[in-house]
Amino acid sequence: MAVEWKGDGPGLLLQLDRDAPRQLGHQLQEQLRAAIRAGALRPGERLPSSRGLAEQLGISRGLVVDTYAQLYAEGYLVSEVGSGTRVADRAEATAEPTTADDSHSGAGSAPRVEHPPRRFDVDFEYGIPDLASAPVRDWVWALGDAARLAPATLMGDEPAPGDPRLRDVLAAYHRRVRAGASIPERTLVTTGFRHALTLVFATLAKHGIQAVGLESPGPRDHDRIAERHGLQAVPIPVDEDGVDVAHLHESSARAVVLTPAHQCPTGVALSPVRRQELMAWAEQVDGFVIEDDYDSEFRYDRQPVGSLQGLAPERVIALGSVSKTLAPGIRIGWIFAPPTLVDGLVETKALTSRGAPALDQLALARLMESGRYDRHLRRMRTTYQARRDALIAAVDEYLPELRLTGLAAGCHAVLRLPEGTDEATVVAEAEKRAVSVRGLGNYQLGNVGAGTPGLVMGFGNVNESAIRRGVRVLAEVLDPGQR
Amino acid sequence: MAVEWKGDGPGLLLQLDRDAPRQLGHQLQEQLRAAIRAGALRPGERLPSSRGLAEQLGISRGLVVDTYAQLYAEGYLVSEVGSGTRVADRAEATAEPTTADDSHSGAGSAPRVEHPPRRFDVDFEYGIPDLASAPVRDWVWALGDAARLAPATLMGDEPAPGDPRLRDVLAAYHRRVRAGASIPERTLVTTGFRHALTLVFATLAKHGIQAVGLESPGPRDHDRIAERHGLQAVPIPVDEDGVDVAHLHESSARAVVLTPAHQCPTGVALSPVRRQELMAWAEQVDGFVIEDDYDSEFRYDRQPVGSLQGLAPERVIALGSVSKTLAPGIRIGWIFAPPTLVDGLVETKALTSRGAPALDQLALARLMESGRYDRHLRRMRTTYQARRDALIAAVDEYLPELRLTGLAAGCHAVLRLPEGTDEATVVAEAEKRAVSVRGLGNYQLGNVGAGTPGLVMGFGNVNESAIRRGVRVLAEVLDPGQR
Numbered sequence: 001m002a003v004e005w006k007g008d009g010p011g012l013l014l015q016l017d018r019d020a021p022r023q024l025g026h027q028l029q030e031q032l033r034a035a036i037r038a039g040a041l042r043p044g045e046r047l048p049s050s051r052g053l054a055e056q057l058g059i060s061r062g063l064v065v066d067t068y069a070q071l072y073a074e075g076y077l078v079s080e081v082g083s084g085t086r087v088a089d090r091a092e093a094t095a096e097p098t099t100a101d102d103s104h105s106g107a108g109s110a111p112r113v114e115h116p117p118r119r120f121d122v123d124f125e126y127g128i129p130d131l132a133s134a135p136v137r138d139w140v141w142a143l144g145d146a147a148r149l150a151p152a153t154l155m156g157d158e159p160a161p162g163d164p165r166l167r168d169v170l171a172a173y174h175r176r177v178r179a180g181a182s183i184p185e186r187t188l189v190t191t192g193f194r195h196a197l198t199l200v201f202a203t204l205a206k207h208g209i210q211a212v213g214l215e216s217p218g219p220r221d222h223d224r225i226a227e228r229h230g231l232q233a234v235p236i237p238v239d240e241d242g243v244d245v246a247h248l249h250e251s252s253a254r255a256v257v258l259t260p261a262h263q264c265p266t267g268v269a270l271s272p273v274r275r276q277e278l279m280a281w282a283e284q285v286d287g288f289v290i291e292d293d294y295d296s297e298f299r300y301d302r303q304p305v306g307s308l309q310g311l312a313p314e315r316v317i318a319l320g321s322v323s324k325t326l327a328p329g330i331r332i333g334w335i336f337a338p339p340t341l342v343d344g345l346v347e348t349k350a351l352t353s354r355g356a357p358a359l360d361q362l363a364l365a366r367l368m369e370s371g372r373y374d375r376h377l378r379r380m381r382t383t384y385q386a387r388r389d390a391l392i393a394a395v396d397e398y399l400p401e402l403r404l405t406g407l408a409a410g411c412h413a414v415l416r417l418p419e420g421t422d423e424a425t426v427v428a429e430a431e432k433r434a435v436s437v438r439g440l441g442n443y444q445l446g447n448v449g450a451g452t453p454g455l456v457m458g459f460g461n462v463n464e465s466a467i468r469r470g471v472r473v474l475a476e477v478l479d480p481g482q483r
Numbered sequence: 484m485a486v487e488w489k490g491d492g493p494g495l496l497l498q499l500d501r502d503a504p505r506q507l508g509h510q511l512q513e514q515l516r517a518a519i520r521a522g523a524l525r526p527g528e529r530l531p532s533s534r535g536l537a538e539q540l541g542i543s544r545g546l547v548v549d550t551y552a553q554l555y556a557e558g559y560l561v562s563e564v565g566s567g568t569r570v571a572d573r574a575e576a577t578a579e580p581t582t583a584d585d586s587h588s589g590a591g592s593a594p595r596v597e598h599p600p601r602r603f604d605v606d607f608e609y610g611i612p613d614l615a616s617a618p619v620r621d622w623v624w625a626l627g628d629a630a631r632l633a634p635a636t637l638m639g640d641e642p643a644p645g646d647p648r649l650r651d652v653l654a655a656y657h658r659r660v661r662a663g664a665s666i667p668e669r670t671l672v673t674t675g676f677r678h679a680l681t682l683v684f685a686t687l688a689k690h691g692i693q694a695v696g697l698e699s700p701g702p703r704d705h706d707r708i709a710e711r712h713g714l715q716a717v718p719i720p721v722d723e724d725g726v727d728v729a730h731l732h733e734s735s736a737r738a739v740v741l742t743p744a745h746q747c748p749t750g751v752a753l754s755p756v757r758r759q760e761l762m763a764w765a766e767q768v769d770g771f772v773i774e775d776d777y778d779s780e781f782r783y784d785r786q787p788v789g790s791l792q793g794l795a796p797e798r799v800i801a802l803g804s805v806s807k808t809l810a811p812g813i814r815i816g817w818i819f820a821p822p823t824l825v826d827g828l829v830e831t832k833a834l835t836s837r838g839a840p841a842l843d844q845l846a847l848a849r850l851m852e853s854g855r856y857d858r859h860l861r862r863m864r865t866t867y868q869a870r871r872d873a874l875i876a877a878v879d880e881y882l883p884e885l886r887l888t889g890l891a892a893g894c895h896a897v898l899r900l901p902e903g904t905d906e907a908t909v910v911a912e913a914e915k916r917a918v919s920v921r922g923l924g925n926y927q928l929g930n931v932g933a934g935t936p937g938l939v940m941g942f943g944n945v946n947e948s949a950i951r952r953g954v955r956v957l958a959e960v961l962d963p964g965q966r
Contacts, residue, residue: 033662033793074662074789075758088759134638139842140630147623155617155810156944179516179557191674195836202711225834228685275558276571306557310516327638329841351708353678353836357843358812359622461639 016057024059028067036076036087045087047077121434122470126265126412126458127294127324130383134327138372139363145370146362154358160350162189162334163361169368170334174318178296179306181313182336188345191356192333193294193321197222197257200290200317200335201229202352203344204255209287213248213256217443219264219292222257231255235445238263242270245277254287261296261305265443265456267406267414269305278308282315288338291318295410297325297377298384314338322364324411324460325377332356332364384411390464391457394471399478404457411460414440417453417478426455429477435470499540507542511550519559519570528570530560604917605953609748609895609941610777610807613866617810621855622846628853629845637841643833645672645817646844652851653817657801661779662789664796665819671828674839675816676777676804680705680740683773683800683818684712685835686827687738692770696731696739700926702747702775705740714738718928721746725753728760737770744779744788748926748939750889750897752788761791765798771821774801778893780808780860781867797821805847807894807943808860815839815847867894873947874940877954882961887940894943897923900936900961909938912960918953 016027035041047053050068054061068085071077078088154163161167167187174180190196204212209231214222216235223233234253237244243258258278260270270278282289291308299305309318313336321333337345349355367373388407395404395415403416417426423439430437440454455474459467499510518524530536533551537544551568554560561571637646644650650670657663673679687695692714697705699718706716717736720727726741741761743753753761765772774791792801796819804816820828832838850856871890878887878898886899900909906922913920923937938957942950 030662033789037664037793070789072755073752075755075762075791075794076789078755078759089763128639131635131639134635136630136633136638136842140627143626144623147619150619152614152617155619155812156611156614157811179513181520191836191838191840194834198835221834228831228834269556272555272558272561276561279558280572306516306553306559308558310520311558327841328640328837329638331837331840348711351677351704351711352681353674354811354814355674357674357814357840358810359619360840360843 016059025063025067028057028059028063029070032067032071033074033076041087043087043089047085047087049084120431120436122462122466122473123436124412124438124455124457124459124470125436125461126438126456128458128461129324129327129411130380130461131327133380133383134329135367135372135376138367138376139326139330142363142367142370142372143359145366146359149366150359150362154362157354158358158361160346160354161187162355163358163365166361166365167334169365171336173368174307174309174320174336178293178318179310180318180336181310182318186313186337186339186342188335188337188342188349189356189361190321190333190335190349191331191353192323192328193292193319194225195353195355196319196321196333196335197225197290197292198229199345199348199352200319200341201226201231202348203341204288205229205231206344206348207341209254211251211253211255212290213243213251213253214445215243215258215263216445216449217265217440218257218445218449219259219294220443223445233445235448237449238266238268240268242268242274243278245274245281248278248281249284254285255290256287257290257292258308259292259294260308261293262299262406262409264292264294265406265412265414265440267408267410267412269408270308275308275311279312279315282312287315288341289316291316293318293320295324298381298411299409300381300385300388301408309336314340317341325373325380326367330360330364332360384460387411387459387462387464387467388413390467391459391471394468398471398475402478405454412456412458415455415457415474417455419452421453421478423453423455426474426477430474433473433477435473437470437474499542508546508550511540511542511546512553515550515554516557516559524570526570526572530568530570532567603914603919605945605949605956606919607895607921607938607940607942607953608919608944609921609939611941611944612807612810612894613863613944614810616863616866617812618850618855618859621850621859622809622813625846625850625853625855626842628849629842632849633842633845637845640837641841641844643829643837644670645838646841646848649844649848650817652848654819656851657790657792657803657819661776661801662793663801663819664793665801669796669820669822669825671818671820671825671832672839672844673804673816673818673832674814674836675806675811676775676802677708678836678838679802679804679816679818680708680773680775681712682828682831682835683802683824684709684714685831686824687771688712688714689827689831690824692737694734694736694738695773696726696734696736697928698726698741698746699928699932700748700923701740701928701932702742702777703926706928716928718931720932721749721751723751725751725757726761728757728764731761731764737768738773739770740773740775741791742775742777743791744776745782745889745892747775747777748889748895748897748923750891750893750895752891753791758791758794762795762798765795770798771824772799774799776801776803778807781864781894782892783864783868783871784891792819797823800824808856808863809850813843813847815843867943870894870942870945870947870950871896873950874942874954877951881954881958885961888937895939895941898938898940898957900938902935904936904961906936906938909957909960913957916956916960918956920953920957 016024050061050064054064072079076088077085079085166189167184171182171184171187174182211232211234212226213234213236215238226233234251236247242263248256307318309316318336322330404413407413423441427439438456499507533544533547537547555562559571560568562568649672650667654665654667654670657665694715694717695709696717696719698721709716717734719730725746790801792799801819805813887896890896906924910922920938
């Protein structure tokens, strides 16, 4: 099978670039490795003697000896007394990257997520802020300021819960703006909402909790994240007062994930009565409420409702991030934890990922301390209010018979469709016309919480004329005869 | 129990600052919340009528009505027909932060990790690069450059595996410098080594692997991380040729975590024969080798040994990070994955944390593309070589009878102690003299791999005169009579 390799080697071995003489050894190594990987040199195949190869290539024998030694150390070659140097059995041609220098063209099972997102003329994507308004300039200013302030130790491993200054600032901000009862000692910095939720689920599972209630309809993927951590995901229906606490009582769940300020996706706020019932439930089952405060900063008609965490800091785990307020790409989030869970959360975080970069954390603290964060939020509130008004106006004009709900806050609303409308057909027809929108059904867990059909209309990253265009297309789709 | 609250309220309610008239409502709300949390207003207690309180405070009745409505919406108050507005049952004084504005002084179970690190004159801490040399200026340049290059979409949610440009650059770098067979399609960006290891363990567990071999002595905490993901941690002894593959064969492990280039902490390199045996084992058990390439960039006497991943990309999962090359605070790491695990790893990452910030990822790509990364490594290699030489010289001078091992690479070595020396006593005595060092035993899993006693001497973040001072102290501790 293995061919004795004599005389001139494969062409690639001769492609040494003599204008870079000190690199000859590296060139030789790399080409031998490539030849082995590509199968040009087969397992068991004997290499020429170092003297022979040196003569043939017109290089020093020492260079060849060093090269063989290196590839021997790396496991590409084996060396046996009496039989010279051979290609190792395990160094066979296996992977698709056939040469080390041409791997971009290597085949490979590119994962789905690699596909570029489909392009639409209008994309009512949910949960994305206006990316063109991301305060990149402010952020770079804050990073520079942080670097100027940063002691050398900042670049080392930080305390596991996160940068102390940022935790101070986040807790104070939550108290001030969200009427929270957060304190820095119980604040953890994460790399965003998902990281926070992962840490919470993992910690609750270790705390003996086996099932977690999830709103249905509710945020996507939370069931998969829960199941990853061995928690059973229990769908809990949502009505116009928010999550149905009576269903929680009937379930085995001892924790529940909620979006109380502006329910995702229906947009309702958890009613005062439900808030009381919920807290009573948590106390009764010795459980926890996980408060996802994802878009409370943008509220248009009235003052933001205070955080549940302020009401019962020992029962509520409040999660937040800058993904909606600044940009998802910043990747900073936080947890305001009850006293009983702090140590468990910190341990989980320390063991699974050390979290966000030191400089970024300090930069966010500086952005908030300097007032730039608030200024950005005020600016964006104006932007989003205009888009919301454009959405209302467009629906009034093109779809006057339909109702928009969940408009009090955030960057999305729900367009309620006539009873009996098939969401999937509407979505598919809209896509054909280059308008992307999602049906409410996408947010349901199983069949729980199924109600009237509707479309979730994210307006965070769509400008006003696109909103108008998009709604006009939806009107055509919904009632082609009329228009 | 609950007192009817009449006439003048508690003092705090009267502290309205009339110079900021538009803030009066907020002041009133905040003070009522604080009073409820502090227990000054008890559950069930009835609040004064809105008219009465308005008169008493000399403010408009509407302001009081709005305030009550807000606190009702937040769950602090309940409102019942016939009995007026009362403090809600659940809004009892619970948490230590007794007032919302004074929470810094709030008691609270501050987790251990909050304690400031003990200060030593000399700290031979393992695994920390020279923090004062962290290229903060280069990093800020790269962040600024990245911001200039970044399209707005960069600030949105990136592809789950990580920034495509950084994955290109990392894979190419690994091929060039570490003789890897990495390709961008199988490269994931993480927030550091721990995050990478967490993703790998979680994915292997889902892949049906139940036990993972860990070097003993070996890196700390890996057993706890493995167990968190439901993997049994099996200690595998290490000798002067690296991990003992025969023990792997006897174990139930189908995966093993290795530090082949410079074993942590012993400093040995995995021998060529062992490399072959290891790859044969992985093939035989249909398993995986997790290659922790933590400090291979710093090698002093010979060229770096190539990455195992280059040898068998379908069996080796190579992990790396910039924690040793730049600074731990940067928090970027990566995974070069085998084709069979890419999809699972990407899914795990997408569900558990979206990873590193967009700008930071592009900044690292720019740092590497611009040559600044290599320049920094060259500079640090000189620094570390000088520290290593200082360590050798100091041991020669003060402890000539002892042997240093594991010096060929990285930023630590092992000082072998005389047979029978009690490591713990030496460590404790050194600490009393303000020198911090760790015993080899700290890196053992159970009793596996126990050998001659030794001290792990990290010299990455200690300058040359401190190294000399520290070794002199160790000499005093080890042989007090002689000196």
